[in-house]
Amino acid sequence: MWRPGFLLSAWPWRAAGYLLSGALTGVLALVALVTSAAVGGVLAVMLVGLPLLLVLALAGLPVGRVERRRLRLVDRDPVPETHQLPAAPGLRSWLTTRLREQITWRELAYTVLFAVLLWPLDALVVTVALLFPLSMAATPLLMATIGEGHETKVLKQWTVTTWPTAFGVAVLGVLLLALGAYALGVAAGARAELTRLLIADRDGDLGARVVELSRSRVRLVDAFEAERRRIERDLHDGAQQRLVALTMTLGLARLDAPPGPLADQLAKAHDEAGKALAELRELIHGIHPKVLADYGIEAAVADAADRSVVPVEVDLSLPGRFEQAVEAAAYFVVCEALANIARHSGASRAEVRGGYAAGRLLLEVRDDGRGGADASVGSGLTGLADRVSVLDGRLSLSSPPGGPTLLRVEFPCEAIELSEAADRFA
Secondary structure (H helix, E strand, C coil), rough: CCCCCCCCCCCHHHHHHHHHHHHHHHHHHHHHHHHHHHHHHHHHHHHHCHHHHHHHHHHHHHHHHHHHHHHHHCCCCCCCCCCCCCCCHHHHHHHHEEECCCHHHHHHHHHHHHHHHHHHHHHHHHHHHHHHHHHCCCCCHHHHHCCCCCCCEEEEEEECCCCHHHCCCCCCHHHHHHHHHHHHHHHHHHHHHHHHHHHHCCHHHHHHHHHHHHHHHHHHHHHHHHHHHHHHHHHHHHHHHHHHHHHHHHHEEEEEEEECCCHHHHHHHHHHHHHHHHHHHHHHHCCCCCCHHHHHHHHHHHHHHCCCCCCCEEEECCCCCCCHHHHHHHHHHHHHHHHHHHHHHHCCEEEEEEEECCEEEEEEEEEEECCCCCHHCCHHHHHHHHHHHHCCCCCEECCCCCCCCCEEEEECCCCCHHHHHHHHHH
């Protein structure tokens, strides 16, 4: 409403349509409520008691559905249907489900409020803010037609007998119509917010958004891991093979070259190619090691422990494989922890222990170093915590000055049988 083009946009008319349709719908809601009460009263006399409450409760269901659709006139954010699906087919199951839902009784309360109070207010706002100014703006036309150019009444109260007065009233009506557009917007906005407050399940909507956010986050993680595996595969099958061929070619040329400057240059090029091949293999291993994809966390962690500068004892007892995203995150947590131990801790030994229980994968990395690790000084632990949290996991660190340091990580996940894992990771 604060935008300059509000008066020329469709929003004032949408607000008027919302309030006008509310007045008409409110009359129908009042009729439906009175009819439901009468039918429920008859059934109560015949069957004793409960049918009156039952029929009244169900009277709010169609009103709630209509009101959710009407909100689209003035609300960009649609209100989803919040009623649950019955657990079983049949009328009894449907009635039981509806009567147990809180939203059913909120819709009934809204229907009563709508039928008794809200629709008269809608009609009053439309009359004062729209119909009165339109009637005033049409004064010259009414004077020329109905009054035959002599006189007419403004709002059935004031008599206008001259054309200058008629046009003055018309100009005043146009100004009031502009002010009434803002009044309609305010009333429609407040009315829509009240409706959303009463018949929209905010907790359910928020829960649905959280679920969708979690799913999208998992999809992003899966896509990221798939991209990592594609890069690893392309480097392994492409660039690495070319470097191997180059190294072999330089080695053969080095053997065939006579002693001299050319042989020395070939030897240097051969050594550089060998170093580049070793670095590429380390890069490929760091992106997504093949042992992790083929054999799982236990084998990958054992391989990382063998390559560690600090001696590492590994004790993992796992029932099988896990989802690829979980395995990748767990592996890189262990690798980053071992790298930090080698660079910063001054430890003489380290341990990696873990297991699976109660639907959670648990890994612990311990060292006997100097301790004092701090995630806020760029140790890489913040990135690890973010990666773990994406999978709804938890990472904790205990590293008092003087040591020891214990890094603990948990992932909620389900174990996969080896036969199923062979098909899934193929």
